[in-house]
Amino acid sequence: MRTTAPLAAFVLAAGIALAAGGRLASLSPRLPPLSDLPDTPYIGQDAALAAAGFRAAAADVAWIQLLEYAAGGLPRWPNPPGRPYAHAEALSRRVVRLDPYFHGAYLYGAGLLGWFGAEKHPDQAVALLQEGLRRDPGQRLYSLYIVALAYQKKGDVSREIAILESALDDPRTPTLMKEILANLFKSRREYAKALALWRAILDDPAQASQHSRARGQIREITALERAAASPAGRRQ
Amino acid sequence: MGAILAVFDYTLREHVRRRAWLSTALFGLVLIAGGLVTSVLAADQRARMMLDLGLAAIEAIGLVTAVFLTVGLVLSEIESRAVFLILTHPVPRWQYLFGRWLGTLAAVALGMAGMALLHLALLAALGWSAGGYGLAWSCSLGSVAMMSALSLLLSLALTSEAAAMAFAGFFWLLGHFTAEMSFVADRSGSPFLRGLILVFARAAPDFARLDYRDALHGGAAGGAWAAWAAVYALAYCAACLALAVQLFEQKEF
Numbered sequence: 392m393r394t395t396a397p398l399a400a401f402v403l404a405a406g407i408a409l410a411a412g413g414r415l416a417s418l419s420p421r422l423p424p425l426s427d428l429p430d431t432p433y434i435g436q437d438a439a440l441a442a443a444g445f446r447a448a449a450a451d452v453a454w455i456q457l458l459e460y461a462a463g464g465l466p467r468w469p470n471p472p473g474r475p476y477a478h479a480e481a482l483s484r485r486v487v488r489l490d491p492y493f494h495g496a497y498l499y500g501a502g503l504l505g506w507f508g509a510e511k512h513p514d515q516a517v518a519l520l521q522e523g524l525r526r527d528p529g530q531r532l533y534s535l536y537i538v539a540l541a542y543q544k545k546g547d548v549s550r551e552i553a554i555l556e557s558a559l560d561d562p563r564t565p566t567l568m569k570e571i572l573a574n575l576f577k578s579r580r581e582y583a584k585a586l587a588l589w590r591a592i593l594d595d596p597a598q599a600s601q602h603s604r605a606r607g608q609i610r611e612i613t614a615l616e617r618a619a620a621s622p623a624g625r626r627q
Numbered sequence: 628m629g630a631i632l633a634v635f636d637y638t639l640r641e642h643v644r645r646r647a648w649l650s651t652a653l654f655g656l657v658l659i660a661g662g663l664v665t666s667v668l669a670a671d672q673r674a675r676m677m678l679d680l681g682l683a684a685i686e687a688i689g690l691v692t693a694v695f696l697t698v699g700l701v702l703s704e705i706e707s708r709a710v711f712l713i714l715t716h717p718v719p720r721w722q723y724l725f726g727r728w729l730g731t732l733a734a735v736a737l738g739m740a741g742m743a744l745l746h747l748a749l750l751a752a753l754g755w756s757a758g759g760y761g762l763a764w765s766c767s768l769g770s771v772a773m774m775s776a777l778s779l780l781l782s783l784a785l786t787s788e789a790a791a792m793a794f795a796g797f798f799w800l801l802g803h804f805t806a807e808m809s810f811v812a813d814r815s816g817s818p819f820l821r822g823l824i825l826v827f828a829r830a831a832p833d834f835a836r837l838d839y840r841d842a843l844h845g846g847a848a849g850g851a852w853a854a855w856a857a858v859y860a861l862a863y864c865a866a867c868l869a870l871a872v873q874l875f876e877q878k879e880f
Binding site: 397398400401404405407408409411412414415416418419420422424425441442443444445446447448450451454455458459490491492493494495499527529565566597598 | 665668669671672673675676679680682683686687721770799800802803804806807829833834835836837838840841842843844845846848849851852855856858859862863865866869870872873876
């Protein structure tokens with residue numbers, strides 16, 4: 392009796408654990424398999440962190456690397472000559488496949504691909520946002536940006552701006568999108584609106600890294616506004 | 628019950644005396660250093676990064692502390708002959724083992740609670756207010772409890788702290804690949820290989836399914852999920868402890 396009681400307890404507990412484990416597997420959220428990660432030089436780093444059970448933390452590291460890339464490139468993965476954001480799609484997908492609920496990464500990645508820099512990739516941006524709609528449903532900004540990109544493809548900048556402007560009140564709107572919108576206003580000579588956006592970025596202590604850029608833009612746009620208000624500017 | 632409480636009490640005091648709480652201080656340093664780095668680098672995602680980094684650090688430090696404390700929990704008392712003194716009292720062996728494990732888990736849980744308080748204070752300072760923290764923390768505690776029960780079993784089966792630690796690390800990694808192992812088993816042509824992989828997949832603690840930290844940003848988990856997760860963690864701990872008791876009962880002192 393003394394030796395069989397623990398074994399009987401083991402059989403009972405193991406049976407319950409197996410049954411509960413099966414039920415748990417059917418109820419658990421399904422994360423994308425690691426084989427879905429895009430081919431980047433960081434695959435070993437991602438796999439090691441995910442293997443240790445720190446997938447969200449791996450996505451955070453990938454996010455920082457995406458920001459670093461957008462700010463000037465990654466020394467370990469240089470861009471091909473003449474293509475400044477060639478790896479933006481792979482690096483964005485890397486973040487959202489490590490953590491499919493990383494709302495900010497879908498939006499930031501779409502902004503980078505669809506609106507940032509000279510070489511734009513609206514189709515890649517739409518594909519990323521569609522992946523967001525599929526894997527991270529319930530985020531209204533994904534569909535809003537898809538519509539804005541559709542207007543961009545049609546060349547209807549007014550409607551594109553109106554859509555992006557309607558998303559400004561949402562706290563999840565990335566600062567990158569505010570900067571893109573400010574640049575769109577600037578290019579359309581709507582200086583007051585552009586200035587308001589840059590001032591909002593400057594007033595946000597969480598955006599300290601963008602403050603020097605905001606100050607520079609405010610100086611430049613103020614000068615443009617003055618020039619436009621001068622008699623010579625009005626004649627133009 | 629009285630014997631379990633007595634063993635639990637002295638185990639908890641022993642860990643507090645041995646400064647197991649130092650892990651909380653280590654966590655504080657990790658968190659402050661991490662906070663300084665992320666506040667500069669993370670742009671719009673400061674609170675999210677602080678949340679992920681903190682929860683990951685709580686679990687990692689809790690896990691390492693639990694494994695280190697558990698593998699030597701009984702072996703050190705056998706080596707120092709202290710176990711003879713305890714077992715000369717009318718303490719059934721299972722109660723001794725259970726009290727020791729529970730006391731160690733309580734010490735680790737206290738440390739993890741201290742870390743969580745520090746973490747929540749920092750998150751509040753960053754303006755984070757979403758829910759799910761308690762469940763994520765509880766799942767981490769569940770994982771730590773499972774690993775400590777498994778480590779205790781391994782230490783008694785292998786009678787070596789180093790080997791027990793190595794195998795605990797192996798099972799920790801395996802526990803994050805149970806879904807992939809089942810997939811490989813399904814694709815395997817050899818019935819023997821399939822059976823072997825499935826045995827490992829079922830024996831390893833299924834941390835991938837129990838993990839709420841990595842799904843926290845996806846929204847609230849259902850009540851059914853949380854209930855099954857609790858049942859799974861408790862049953863897994865019970866299975867490991869029952870086998871550990873079986874091994875301990877067979878030891879000649």
